[in-house]
Each structure stands twice: as structure tokens, then as C-alpha cells.
Amino acid sequence: MSDLYDVAAIGNAIVDVIAPATDAFLAEEGLTKGAMILVDQARSAALYRKMAQGLEASGGSAANTVAGLASFGGKGAFMGKVANDLLGEVFTHDMRAIGAHFPNTPLIGGPATAVSMINVTPDAQRTMSTFLGASVQFADDDVDPAVVEAAKIVYLEGYLFDAEPARRAFAKAAGLAHGAGRMIALTLSDSFVVERHRAGLLGFIESQVDLLFANESEVTALFETTSFDVAVEQLRQRVTLAAVTCSEQGSVILTQGERLSVAAEPVEKVVDTTGAGDQYAAGFMFGLARGRPLQQCGKLGSLAAAEVISHYGPRPQVSLKALAASRAIL
Amino acid sequence: MSDLYDVAAIGNAIVDVIAPATDAFLAEEGLTKGAMILVDQARSAALYRKMAQGLEASGGSAANTVAGLASFGGKGAFMGKVANDLLGEVFTHDMRAIGAHFPNTPLIGGPATAVSMINVTPDAQRTMSTFLGASVQFADDDVDPAVVEAAKIVYLEGYLFDAEPARRAFAKAAGLAHGAGRMIALTLSDSFVVERHRAGLLGFIESQVDLLFANESEVTALFETTSFDVAVEQLRQRVTLAAVTCSEQGSVILTQGERLSVAAEPVEKVVDTTGAGDQYAAGFMFGLARGRPLQQCGKLGSLAAAEVISHYGPRPQVSLKALAASRAIL
Numbered sequence: 001m002s003d004l005y006d007v008a009a010i011g012n013a014i015v016d017v018i019a020p021a022t023d024a025f026l027a028e029e030g031l032t033k034g035a036m037i038l039v040d041q042a043r044s045a046a047l048y049r050k051m052a053q054g055l056e057a058s059g060g061s062a063a064n065t066v067a068g069l070a071s072f073g074g075k076g077a078f079m080g081k082v083a084n085d086l087l088g089e090v091f092t093h094d095m096r097a098i099g100a101h102f103p104n105t106p107l108i109g110g111p112a113t114a115v116s117m118i119n120v121t122p123d124a125q126r127t128m129s130t131f132l133g134a135s136v137q138f139a140d141d142d143v144d145p146a147v148v149e150a151a152k153i154v155y156l157e158g159y160l161f162d163a164e165p166a167r168r169a170f171a172k173a174a175g176l177a178h179g180a181g182r183m184i185a186l187t188l189s190d191s192f193v194v195e196r197h198r199a200g201l202l203g204f205i206e207s208q209v210d211l212l213f214a215n216e217s218e219v220t221a222l223f224e225t226t227s228f229d230v231a232v233e234q235l236r237q238r239v240t241l242a243a244v245t246c247s248e249q250g251s252v253i254l255t256q257g258e259r260l261s262v263a264a265e266p267v268e269k270v271v272d273t274t275g276a277g278d279q280y281a282a283g284f285m286f287g288l289a290r291g292r293p294l295q296q297c298g299k300l301g302s303l304a305a306a307e308v309i310s311h312y313g314p315r316p317q318v319s320l321k322a323l324a325a326s327r328a329i330l
Numbered sequence: 331m332s333d334l335y336d337v338a339a340i341g342n343a344i345v346d347v348i349a350p351a352t353d354a355f356l357a358e359e360g361l362t363k364g365a366m367i368l369v370d371q372a373r374s375a376a377l378y379r380k381m382a383q384g385l386e387a388s389g390g391s392a393a394n395t396v397a398g399l400a401s402f403g404g405k406g407a408f409m410g411k412v413a414n415d416l417l418g419e420v421f422t423h424d425m426r427a428i429g430a431h432f433p434n435t436p437l438i439g440g441p442a443t444a445v446s447m448i449n450v451t452p453d454a455q456r457t458m459s460t461f462l463g464a465s466v467q468f469a470d471d472d473v474d475p476a477v478v479e480a481a482k483i484v485y486l487e488g489y490l491f492d493a494e495p496a497r498r499a500f501a502k503a504a505g506l507a508h509g510a511g512r513m514i515a516l517t518l519s520d521s522f523v524v525e526r527h528r529a530g531l532l533g534f535i536e537s538q539v540d541l542l543f544a545n546e547s548e549v550t551a552l553f554e555t556t557s558f559d560v561a562v563e564q565l566r567q568r569v570t571l572a573a574v575t576c577s578e579q580g581s582v583i584l585t586q587g588e589r590l591s592v593a594a595e596p597v598e599k600v601v602d603t604t605g606a607g608d609q610y611a612a613g614f615m616f617g618l619a620r621g622r623p624l625q626q627c628g629k630l631g632s633l634a635a636a637e638v639i640s641h642y643g644p645r646p647q648v649s650l651k652a653l654a655a656s657r658a659i660l
Contacts, residue, residue, distance in 0.1 A: 019427075020647075048423060049423070051423075051427065052427050052428075053388065053397065053423075053424040053427040053428050053645065054387075054424070054427075055385055055386065055387040055643055056385065056386040056387065056420065057384075057385040057386065058383065067383065085416070086415070086416045086417070087416070090386065093378060093379070093381075093383075094383040094384070097349075097381065097382050097383040097384075098382075098383050271647075311641060311642070312641070312643075312647060313385055313642075315383065317350075317601075317642060
């Protein structure tokens, strides 16, 4: 089959509500800074009542990555589940507006479209409380074989390990992708997700994953170590290719033979780190799908991450293609 | 009655959908750059389908001004009409989250909450297509006398001249305000609004308005002249106090005796001019309500406008109180 897509992603279809918050607010609400917790609809509504004035934007980790890929000029597809409601319309609109293929129909008569309440502290860190709603109804039937088989890279969002039907969908997608000679990429998403599903994630990584994305806290959580170097060495033994992001220290790219360091792109003022990892993955996979050297893939990732943390909102607000061209990275 | 509020505003309760657009898109859609047109629900939906990926945020001109006032540490109230739907909840949440009093109950069984589709071109200009929905159901019954009589300044949004019941509400508010010795402020909102309601606006200004806000194109449209100086002189003869904004040329403050010029606050990169006039009015009225000299009122307006045009979204994303303190303007 021909390559219709650079990346086909599977993830939670979520609309974000983003608002500034104080550290005291996080403490009062029992929220761990930088992490994502799952909340039910009642808790979601109660938290919203207490949050500051915010703005709403389509989010979802893998969906943000597809948006970043599209901004580089890449061709993406996204599979995920929204409900038949206003936020579902917003999410669907935004996916189509970026030119991504979004084959899934909205859920009717079930829970509402997923919402993530994102509290951004003055240090620009984001803390997420997510009501998964319709997004966890994503099941193996929602995996479109034609889409998976036509993508150079099939990208899976680790957050979906929280939902049993989605884990089965991952297994289906991985089988289809490898059957068609495609690459499976996975992001670990969150250190709490890693804690909840360590064994399942390790098994999946060893058997199915060709490219792993993680940050420092996720990779150390995965191997239950406080040593970044130990974790990275463990990871190298298990995957062909990995990219580990380390915030302002840039990223480390691991292959069987080498360990490359990529500097972070300088940012004048970090406003909101929401989407940083998602955009790094977007740049990295755009480069990889287009056959660029790994160092350049990492630079594209750093550039995309730097853009998204300079403003509120989880997706790029400028053309990453033009931005990369202006910096001579593309 | 004691001063409970620095400003009580009456305006359209609107949620904005903000997205980047090209000049070619405006031309295809027959949109006049920088202006606001009214659309019905079908046209609103059709336009949304064609718009780029965007973000959603509570807007509405006078409501944005109340948000700016609150960001300076001022006490505001807002009167306007939302529907009993998700966007109405978002608008209401954001009004209460900024600490503003919002006495009106949502409309049940009528049109949806108002939405403004805002297309932002690369020159940062915003072009608005507004579906007024529930907001035009605002009527004189929705004017809370206790709120009007307890506000130092009662601020009216010119956009409401498009709705007959809202014009009656303005007349009621003006009567109540003047009966309580309060000041009535009006913004002209848009040159097309001025064209549609010139006679009505002039009559209202001469009989009721103590403080007028306008920009260059609105004030010249009001007096049917191409000369800014002619328009400004005409205006000075009709109101006690006026502030006319001139984009990067700053603003002109007119009193019976003088004409003050206030420089614009420099902005590194203008991203989206949505809300610039609203925030100018916020800063100006905060200063005025707190008894500051007119030059300082203008500077507070310029500062607030500069903040809001440096990012997407119609309301401040930082504390204007802290920003003004850091520049020694407060």
C-alpha cells in the first residue's frame, strides 16, 4: 500500500480548558504539579467552578501531535472518540481544519466529549485533571485498517492504557501495522500512567514498539530507578529507537549504536508547557517520516516544543514549516 | 447608595471562536477586514466549517472590558444574556471567575448563546462574523437597577444598538444611572454599527452620554467626514469627555477645555488585535473610577491594549495590576 500518511495516531479525543492557577490552588485541590489525574464528571464540574477564567482549545496528546505534524506540512490521520455534542464538534472541526483524516463517528447516547482541565502555574507547568468521557469508548472496531496500513508511522498515546478497550485497539493496530511493514511508535504520556501500567507497558514495548517517546520522569518510573542513565540504558536494550525529552536540557536520542544529545530551542518566555512533549514528537516523526537524519529530527522536535510553550494552548499557533525554514532546520 | 462597582457594563454575551485566516479567505467569504458583520445561525455554521483550527474564549466587547477592569483590581458587574447551553456555561464561568457580578439568568428555550467567528489575518487584524443568538434577547427587564445605581460608571456597548429591546434597556439604564448621579459611558463599537444607527447614536450621545469611546473610523463615520480633526471637534462639542483610539498612534483624550495625546504602548509582536479597544476602555475607566488624572487613565488604557494584542484571545492573560505596577503606571 502506498504511503498516504506520515503518521496515523490513536489517542484520547479531548478538548482542553486552560486557565492560570496558583500553587496554593493545586495544593487545595490535591493536584500533583505536572501530572495528569483522571476525574469523573462531577469532580470535573466542581473543579471547573473553582478554576480561573480560561480558554478552550482542542487537545488530546496524540491529536496535538497530529496538529503539529500538519503544521510542518506533514499528512496525518487521527483515530479517537468524541461524543455527539458541542465540544465534539469543536474537536472534529479542528482535526479537519488542519487537513487531518479523522475517520471516527461521534458516540451517540453515551458520555460527553472528554475534557481536560489544565491548570497552568506561574512557572508555566501544566497540571491536568481529565474527564475521559466518550474518549474511553474507543475500541478495536474504531481502528481503521486502511488508515493504519497506509501510515509510515503508527503513533499510540500511552494515556489510552487506562482504558481496557483501547488497549485491545492498540494490539489490533500494532498487528496491522507490523503486518504492513509499518513502524509502531508509543509515547509513555505520564509517569502516573507508567506507575499504573508498568508491566503492561513494558510487555507492549518489548513486543511491539519500534520508537518510544518519553520524558525523564516517565523513563525513570518505567524502570523504577532514580538514575536517568540507568533508565536510558535499560530503554536502549528494549527498543530500536527512542527519544527522551529533558525539558530545558533538550533531548536524548537512543539507537542501538549511539546516544545523541539535542539542545533545547531557546524560548524568550515560557508561558504554558502544555503540549511540549506532543510537539516534540510531531517534529521528530515529521523528520523521521521524511527520511531526515536523527539529529535533525530532534531539532525539529525541539523547535515545535519551543513554539508551543511560548503561548497558552496545546497546538502550534504559527506555521512550523515556515518557522523551521526561517531557522534553516528544514 | 455606596459605590459597589467601578464599572457596570451592558453588552452582548458572546463566546469567540478565534482562528488565523488569509486575506484571500476574507475576500472569498466577502468579509471586510477589521469590521463586524451579523450572521444567522446557518451562515455562522457554514463559516465555522471553513475556518482554520482555532481556540474558544469568552468574549463580547463590554464583557472583555469588565475582564480587563477586574485584571487591574477593579470591581465590575456585567449584564447580558446567554442561553442555557455549554457556551453559556463557559461565559458565565469566566465572568464569575474574574470576580464580576453577573446577575442575569440564562435564556431557556430560545436561540443558542451568541458566537463570534473571529478571523485573524497575518497583519493581526481581526474580522468578526457574529451570530447574536440569545444575546439580543436582552431587554429592559434584564437591567438590574441596584447594579446600575451602585456603579461609578455605567458602560454601554454600541453593538447593542442593533437590537431594539437592548436600545430600550440602554434608555432605562441611562435614566437610572443619571437619577443616581452616575456617569454613562458608551463605546461606538464598530463603524458599520455607526452607519446603521447614526441618528439614534447621535441622539443618545447628546442626551445621555458623559464619556464616549471610539476609534478613528467610528468617529469619522459618526460625523460623515474623512477628517479626523473635524470629527474630533464635532465630538468635543457633544460630550464632556471622550477617548478616541488611533491604533499604533495612541489615543486622544478630549475634554471641554483640552485635547491630550497619549502614546501607544510599544508591542514586540502584534498577534491579534481582538479586544484592543475593549481593553483600552478597561484601563481608562479603571483610572477614572479611581480618580486618576486623564493622562494616566489613557496610559492604563494603552497598557491593557498592548497586552491583549500580544496574544490570541480578547482578554488579558496576565495581571494588568501587576503589569501596570511593573511599569510604574500604577
